[in-house]
Amino acid sequence: MEKQERICHVAVIPYPAQGHINPMIQFSKQLASKGLQVTLVIFSSQTLSTPASLGSVKVVTVSDSSDTGSSSIGDLLKQFQATVAPKLPQLVVELGISSGHPVSCLVYDSFMPWVLEIARQLGLIGASFFTQSCAVSSVYYQIHEGQLKIPLEKFPVSVPGLPPLDVDELPSFVHDMESEYSSILTVVVNQFLNFRGADWVFVNSFNTLEEEVVNCLASQRSIKPIGPMIPSVYLDRQLEDDTEYGLSLFKPALDGCMQWLESKETGSVVYVSFGSMAALGEEQMAEIAWGLRRSDCYFLWVVRESEEKKLPCNFVEGSSEKGLIVTWSPQLEVLSHKSVGCFVTHCGWNSTLEALSLGVPMVAMPQWTDQPTNAKYIEDVWRVGVRVKANEKGIVSKEELEKCTREVMEGERGSEMRRNSEKWKKLAKTAMGEGGSSDKNITEFAAKIASKFNETTDSKA
C-alpha cells in the first residue's frame, strides 16, 4: 500500500470579527507558504459566502448559533464560548479525518484563551495570537499581574516599555468603568490567563515598531512578533497572488472607489474610516461631515450601512462634487492609491498597521478599546499623524477636524509625517521580507512544529 505523505496540519481559529479575522488569515497564508497544511476555522452567526480556500489555506465555516442580539460584547463573548467550546474538539478531530492529516496545533485568538484547554485535552500544541499592539497588550498584562490596580488612581500611568500614559491615552476599558465595559475589561485581561501556559505567543507587530515594549514583555516569557499581517503584495511580495485578505464580512464598493480615486490628483484625497465596529453618535457624524466639507479636500468616507441614517440631511447630495461615501471600501487598495494623502482613522490596530505599512499619514480619531493608545503612538512615538482633541462633551468639532486634516495635508509638520511614514513603510517591509525579524519568527515556528510532529509520528510508527 502507498505510504501517505506526512504533513503537519494546523487549525487557525480567529474570533469572528473583521479586525480579528484579517490578521489571522494572513498568518494562515504565511504558515501554508512554509509548508504546513492550514485550515482556517470561522465560527459565524451570519450567513457568509466564504471561499472554500484562500490560496492553499482551506476555509471551514461553522454556523454558531450564539445570540448576536445580546446587549454587551462581554456577554457576546461568553455566549460564543458556551456555544463553540463544546463543538470544537469533535470539529478538530473531523478536520483531521476529512483531510487525511490529523491536526497537531491550534492557533487561537487570544480573546479565546479557553481553546488552550481543548488543545491540551486533544494532546495538541496551543498557540495564542494577539490582534492588538504589544503596547496595549502590555497594559492588560500589568493589570493581570496586579501591577496596575483598577480603578486607576494616579495619572499618568507607568507601564514598562511604554511612554507615560494619561487617562485618554489608555485603552478605554481600563478607566471607563461603565457596566458594559467592566465585562469587556475581564475579557481583554483574560487574554493573559494562559500567557505562560501556551506553547507559543504571537503578536501582530514587528520588533522595530515596538522595540522597547516587545523586549519588556518578552522578558516575562518568549513572545513572537510576526507582523504586520497584511497581504504580501503590499510588503515584500514573497507570497505570489496574495493581493487581498480574501474574506470580508461586508461588501466593498470595489469599482466605485477606485475609479473615483483614479480621477483625483496625487495626495489630494482624505480617506475616512472607523473600521468594522465603532458606532458614532449623530452629533459626531454631523461634525465630521461639516469638517470634511470645510477642509475643502476631496474625501472618501466609509459609512457602514448601520451608520448611514446618522448622516446629516442632504449631506450626501450636497457633497457629490467633493466627496464619495461608501458602505465599505477595499481599504488596502485605497490606502495604497497615490491620490490618498491622509487617513482619518479610528486607530483600530489593523488600520494603523496598514497605514504604517503603506506610508499614509493619519489624523487619529480614536473611539474606544485599544484605539486611544494606538493614537498616542501614532502622534508621539512613530510621529506619523496628529490626534484630534475632543471638546468637554467628548465631541470632535468640525473646526478641529478641519485643522487636523489641513495640518497633515498641507503643513510642514505634514511633510515631516510623510517622511516618517516612508521610514516605517520600509521597516515593515524589512520585517516581513526574507530573513526579516517577523519572517524569521514565522519560519522558526513552522520548522519547530513540523519537527515535533515528525518526532511524534516516528515514535508512534
Ligand SMILES: O=c1ccn([C@@H]2O[C@H](COP(=O)(O)OP(=O)(O)O[C@H]3O[C@H](CO)[C@@H](O)[C@H](O)[C@H]3O)[C@@H](O)[C@H]2O)c(=O)[nH]1
Ligand atoms: O471600509 C473598510 C473598512 C475597514 N476595512 C478593513 O477592516 C479591518 C478593520 O480592522 P481594524 O482597523 O483593526 O478595526 P476594527 O474593525 O474596529 O477592529 C477591532 O479589532 C482590532 C484588533 O483587535 C482592534 O484594534 C480595534 O480597536 C477593534 O475595534 C482592516 O483590515 C481594514 O482594512 C476594509 O477593508 N474596508
